[in-house]
Amino acid sequence: MKQTVSVNEYPVFCLEIDRSETSLDSVEAICGYFRACIEAHRSAVFIAEFDHFAHTQSLPEGHIGEDIRAAKNVVFCFGISLPKPELLACRPRSIGVAETDRGFLITFLETPMPVANAAMEDWAVGLCKAETAAA
Secondary structure (H helix, E strand, O other): OOOOOOOOOOOEEEEEEEHHHOOOOOHHHHHHHHHHHHHHOOOOEEEEEEEHHHHHHHOOOOOOOOOEEEEEEEEEEOOOOOOOHHHHHHOOEEEEEEEEOOEEEEEEEOOOOHHHHHHHHHHHHHOOOOOHHHO
């Protein structure tokens, strides 16, 4: 097996949201919001929702940080370009949604596609609008 490094590092975008900054009150509601954003996007496709908290909790060796109440990943793909097969290792995309004692933490890896980064940033920031339920 050959090992290659195509990008030296993947910056992670993080957005901390206090409970008072969003009308959504649970990880499930936020995941639903992201799913609606993905389904409304012209080139994105929703794949799955993964309950990372439940999975980790079910493992005998599983460990979850004390301040984490819930944690899910919304898995999707933009599918705009596939210039070489090696890029499949970086796909699909995921947005992490964690509930903490303070509120919510939204995380995702930066992509090499500015259009995808802009969409994910817009979706995340949209959670802080007063009427996110209508988004």
